[in-house]
Amino acid sequence: MKTAVIGGGIAGLAAAYELARTGRPFVLYEASPRLGGIIQTIRRDGFIVECGPDSWVTEKPWAQTLVRELGLEEELISSNDHIRRTYIARHRQLIPIPDGMRMMVPGDLEALRHSPLFTQDAQLAYTRELERAAELKVSALPEGSDESVADFVRRHFGDEVTATLAAPLLAGVFGGSIQDLSVRAILPAFVKMEREYGSLVLALQQQKRSSGPAPVFTTLRSGLQTLTDSMAATLPASSIRLNTSVTALARNGAIWRVFTPLESESFDAVVLATPADVTRSLLAPLDPAFDSLLAMDASSAIVIALAFLPTDAETIQIPRGFGFLVPPANGPLVHEPQLLACTFVEQKFPHRAPPGAVLLRAFFGGDDAPRLLGRSDEELLALAHMQLSQYLGHLPEPSFTVVRRWPRSLPQYAVGHLTKMNLLASRLRSLPGLRLIGNAYHGVGLPDLIRQGREAVC
Ligand SMILES: Cc1cc2nc3c(=O)[nH]c(=O)nc-3n(C[C@H](O)[C@H](O)[C@H](O)COP(=O)(O)OP(=O)(O)OC[C@H]3O[C@@H](n4cnc5c(N)ncnc54)[C@H](O)[C@@H]3O)c2cc1C
Known part of the structure; x- marks a missing residue:
């Protein structure tokens, strides 16, 4: 069984790594002259400069597991959580987010009282959210439905917290507007907390009791490109095609044909790890449904x-x-x-x-x-x-x-994203041998993409 992996960012690299590790034949096509996609590290004058991501969320295990497999455990470092503090800029001043917050949810209401970040109204909204736990549990987001992050946060904490904290936190990670982003796709842990406890403040208080502190972010001492370079080093050189854009795909029964500007080659399976726009342009000619399913x-x-x-x-x-x-x-x-x-x-x-x-x-x-x-x-x-x-x-x-x-x-995972992903999955069942991976579907973070890449070829 021979596989084409198209796109050499972290998702495509993870798929290729898994194929190489298990001794199966594949070709990795990458349009640019280098592997790693958005992950790129510049080392100069003693500085380590990340051009894209700088770390991953520690609680998701898949990046750490891979790092250990590659023999890079000595490289693992944690964020300096003893000085973990983020500021919100307001009127040219930097105001600290109170300690113990998980995004916009406080673990300790006392810590808010002395914070200049919130007015008394916002502090009251936080206290009221805890008191409204039973009511919020009854009105929790029903299974299968969705709403925007802004609506969800507003239901719990009101307008001020939504604008002061939720908007910049989410824009900082997703670059998008919380009016459009899907709470179910972006903040599934909070949706679960609401269903179980009603109040997010109550949920966080309960969780804090049962779990100890863990470093929030993990990275590699010499930069994240060490990870992608090490993954690339495990691949047979004969399987890698750099500077090679895939321009079209065709399918004849169980056989896939991959076209590049200079040639074409046949495969039994195709893993598309390209950005959504490229994936859409490659798949729409095979089935026009992908034009709308992949428009985002x-x-x-x-x-x-x-x-x-x-x-x-x-x-x-x-x-x-x-x-x-x-x-x-x-x-x-x-x-x-x-x-x-x-x-x-x-x-x-x-x-x-x-x-x-x-x-x-x-x-x-x-x-x-x-x-x-x-x-x-x-x-x-x-x-x-x-x-x-x-x-x-x-x-x-x-x-x-x-x-x-x-x-x-x-x-941008817009409201309804997960429903769209289900439709996409059922449409893909009509194209056996094809897998879609990358940051457009089920998570933008590095651990999720590594997991997806490896699972796509299992
Ligand atoms: C500024 C920034 C900071 C971020 N910070 C973090 C962070 O700290 N932590 C975190 O977990 N995540 C972070 N992310 C998100 C994460 O970096 C990305 O979601 C992830 O790197 C995307 O990987 P990918 O493999 O899906 O796509 P990409 O890295 O985009 O790779 C896709 C590859 O496909 C190739 N390609 C495109 N078209 C073709 C074609 N026709 N044929 C062949 N190849 C093609 C491209 O050249 C590219 O190499 C950040 C993202 C950005 C932009």
């Missing part, structure tokens, strides 16, 4: 890293913590494109910068992305430098910078 919004991300050597960093005042989020601006898009978030990289993880140095990663995107993607690196750097200075005070010139644009890289 995707937001673009722009990552701008600024590295400051110790001599320059002396003058920079960075608060202790992992970084800050900027709540989305309200109203029509007349404002200057706005920073979404910034990570204080050398504080979030150890070994990311020389001692005394500072490494900032600024993120733009969301609704502003179409106006930003066409700007030059110099324009984007000037914008990032100016907006970061508004929150962090004077910033000297960085010793070097990195700018990366990731157009349409984060698919």
